[in-house]
Amino acid sequence: MAYFKKSPWIIHYDATSCNGCDIEVLAALTPLYDVERFGIINTGNPKHADIFLVTGAVNEQNKMVVKNIYDQMPEPKAVIAVGICACSGGIFRECYNVLGGPDSVIPVDIYVPGCAARPEAIIDGVVQALGILEKKHLARKEARKQHDRIAAN
């Protein structure tokens, strides 16, 4: 069953972004785009969230924060890197304090390009992430079934 497709909850963290992508993530929640009609809710609690939106290139100080949030999220989970900074470091790639994207700390499933990423692009990214979430869910189910089979034998 596609539980996740019905209502994916989102957590958003700004890891050294310039705010541009953050306000676009917020803008996606507001009347013109209104992602809540898909059941998407922006939650502040990582334990409620299915999808982790990271903006920005992650620096020395907040790599632990990103990792903490990711670790707290329940399985299955998907990570979306929003914006060019989160994809590759963008124009800040050469800065001394920038790690160059959340994928240096946590596994990233979807990269949404754009400087700043448009709300439409973010919605598209979330839709793609739903597919990944679904796949992860099925894989987990399969693994559990196999585990049960082994245990039963």
Next chain:
Amino acid sequence: MSLFAFTKTVLGSMVSKPATRMYPFEVREAFPGTRGSIAIEIEKCIYCTLCARKCPTSAIVVNKAARSWEIDRLRCISCRACVEACPKDCLSQLTSYSPAVAIKGGKDFFHHPAPKVAAAPGAAPAQG
């Protein structure tokens, strides 16, 4: 007074269209000047490497000898510097960004004349 304002709001909301654009089903036409991803007409390109030098994020790599031009979509910040620099006007800017991808490192590769073994977009080795 407040009752009047209340009625006005209710009536206004009843007759006006909803503010929401049903995005995936109803896509707004982009403004002509919107800065999106970069497109190239490779036939016109003279491989002068000016765009690669002007690019603030080094997203563009031009190989003069191999007559190839490639762009890393995940590095391009759509600043239009390359379009303004191009002496042959073969670069242009689309009004939308390139789509979200699941694999990093895919570069859009252009080559003229087309190489015998087609280099599919995204087939280039992963970098970074």
Next chain:
Amino acid sequence: MIESQPTEIVTLDRLKDAVRIKWAAHARLVQIGCTKTAEDQYEINYSFDENLKFSNLRIVVNPATDRVPSISDIYWNAFFYENEVHDLFGITIEGMAIDFKGNFYRMAVKHPFAAPAGQKKS
């Protein structure tokens, strides 16, 4: 020219007196910023604003030998800038109102701006 920006160069021991004069004139502390001009020569600019009139005090220090007195007992908000100058340039500043002891920014590189300039990443 948008505005004139007079800069007065003061010595380290006269810095606090000069700042006190600004305080008495009800000038607003606009910023404190540091520039590395040579290997052992750093300029620190203290900018003030009195009713849209900009003025600047400048001290020249050598981080290896000089210790800069904090002006956060006069302008309390100066501790923000001073911690920044300390963290980015490695200049010792004494007596800050809140001393973050080098933890204002946590960075991969210590005192990044003190590194020799012009190093280009290939």
Next chain:
Amino acid sequence: MSKRTIIPFGPQHPVLPEPLHLDLVVEDEIVVEAVPSIGFIHRGLEKLVEKKDFNEFVYVAERICGICSCIHGMTYCQGVEEIMNLQVPGRAKYLRTIWGEFSRIHSHLLWLGLAADAFGFESLFMHSWRIREKILDIIEETTGGRVIFGTSKVGGVRRDVTNERLKEISVLLKTYAGEIKEVTDIFLNDNSVKHRLCGVGVLSKDDALMLGAVGPMLRASGVAQDMRKLGYAAYNDIPVEPIIDQSGDCYGRCVVRIKEVFQAIDIIQRAVDKIPDGPIDMKVTGFPNGEFFARTEQPRGEVIYYIRGNGTKHLQRMRVRTPTFANLPAILKVIPGCSVADIPILLLTIDPCISCTER
């Protein structure tokens, strides 16, 4: 005396989209001290001047902050132009002014929404952002970007807008002003809003000045200081009277920002009437040699760019002091004595932009 507890606030907090960490020392529900810890967004982009030449650096300057992107780029260019002694064409100056004021409208509407969200008035948040999208449409149409304008360039601007279109936009703004007024009237007159904002976080006039507060924060405390009075860009021809409020509390800051939205609309309309024809940029030759502190008024307050060139294509030093950096000490002085539940709205009234602050 009750026991003191330290409550951490942030970095990941539902109210603030950006990471800011505060250690709040709390007695019962009253905060006695707040110690900030910043650096979650420190990228070190000032150091990039050594790698990017002074023309390229405009792209970096515009990306210091996504909300005041236009004015960041403009201030940087102004500083370089001042050092190189360039006389920017009049049309470019007017276009900069118009876009700068547009970014003020969009930033203030954004703030009004976030503030409404922080004091729990969800529908106001939605309404502010609904109108903001209309402003963003104009911005996208004229500049090509929704949040990163990408119009600044040393020696002028990168895009032109036809006079006819400017006239249409000016008329369009008049209808938007009516819509904005519907929303801001609720901010100004609603009792539940007043209940949350009036008398919270009072900053006296002297404190505001001597703690170095800038922008709406300073003006809400009764100090008439606005960098636009310096007369950069087209503000020479379009004089601006600073909007002040005497109360110094959260409500005062809200009032100042609301009035500034309408002031910005007025400035745009006046600029459209006066805009001269002519070129929009000029050729820049040579390299900057000298130093200048460029100051402009951002939506959040005064921003300072210290630019120092040494006659090569790379600048020797570029330093940014952003408005939030200057406002943080003031808010730290205000927080003691407030209750924990008021902290989010107190922090929001400085319109924090952490990515500016830490660069």
